[in-house]
Amino acid sequence: MSQIGNLTLNPSSPFFILGPCALESEEFAWQMARSLKEIAERTGIQFVFKASYDKANRTSVDSFRGPGVKEGCRILGEIGKELGLPVTTDVHTPEEAEIAAETIDFLQVPAFLCRQTDLLEACAKTGRPLNVKKGQFLAPWDVSNIAGKLQHFGCEDFYITERGSSFGYNNLVTDMRSLYWMRDMGLKVIFDATHSVQRPGGLxxxxxxxxxxxxxxxxxxxxxxxxxxxxxxxxxxxKAFSDGPNQIPLDQIEAVLVKLLAVHKAAHSE
Structure with missing residues (x-):
């Protein structure tokens, strides 16, 4: 079984990466993490807490970015330690990967950086499990090259995340066939539901x-x-500082999770 921090994953059920888009403040991050932990305990899901310390590819130069790698990883690391939760966040450079690996259980490579060889190598060398977002510009079969790079650098515990493909201007479409195809290649696959419904730069x-x-x-x-x-x-x-139109209201997330668990049980029961 795969391990993310203190979480031993049960492959018979999907795990869930949940949290706000941006690490808006330390108080906010703690509030979200505590609330989501309670929901995870009630629903029985396998849960990884997520928040980004730097929204490095915002549309506008005036947009909120976050507290930065050192402060953000400190906050997330303390949340993970006190609440007993595995935590994840995006890294953008080889230097950030090295810093984040000290406190972050599950490193994430953003979609626009998914083919950056130096970044993939740095993430692989941390020894942490890795989640690579599939670029909006890639076909499902193109991720075999990403997998090949990671394996070349000694990383075997990694996931590929589907988050939609560019479909004209300011629009993304998810091809559900890609989930099957990538898993059929022997890869572990995550689906990013909220970024898949983005309209990049659409406002x-x-x-x-x-x-x-x-x-x-x-x-x-x-x-x-x-x-x-x-x-x-x-x-x-x-009122979110980033990606508000795509995020699910916290007071609705439990009902969403319960329904997803029911769908999984119905679709995959023996």
Whole structure:
């Protein structure tokens, strides 16, 4: 079985990566982590807490980014230690990967950086499990080259995350066939429900999205078969500092999870 921090994954059920898009403040991150831990305990899900310390590819130069790698990883590391949760966050450079690996259980490579060889090598050398977001510009079979790089650098514990493909301007579409094809290649696959409904740059200076569709696509992905599901959630998406239109309101996430577990049971029971 795979291990993420103190979480030994049961492959008979998908695990869930949940949390806000951005690490808006230390108090906010703690509030979200505690709330999601309670929900995870009630629903019985396998849970990894997520928040980003730096939104490095925002549409506008004026957009909020976050506290940065050292402060952000300190906060996430303390949350993980005190609450007994594995934590994950994005890294953007080889130097950040080395810093994050000291406190972060599960490193994540953003979609736009998924082919950056130096970054993949640095992540692999940390010894941490790794999640690589599939670029919006890649075909499912193209990820075999990403897998080949990671294996070349000695990393065997990694996941590929589907998060939609560019479909014209300011639009993404998810091809559910990619989930099957990538798993059929022997890869472990995560589905990112909330970034798959983005409309990149769709609001001019910010990214738009169709958050109402995130649970819909998540149900389809779970029915198709995935190893994990990634969903961003927020106390009040309308006031989120980043990606508000795509995030699922915190007061709705438990019902979404219960339904996803039911879909998984129905689709994959013997």
């Amino acid at each position: 001019g200076g910010t990214t738009g999205g169709d958050g109402i569709l995130a649970p819909v696509l998540a149900r389809a992905a779970v029915a198709t078969g995935v190893d994990g599901v990634f969903m961003e959630t927020h106390l009040n998406p309308e």
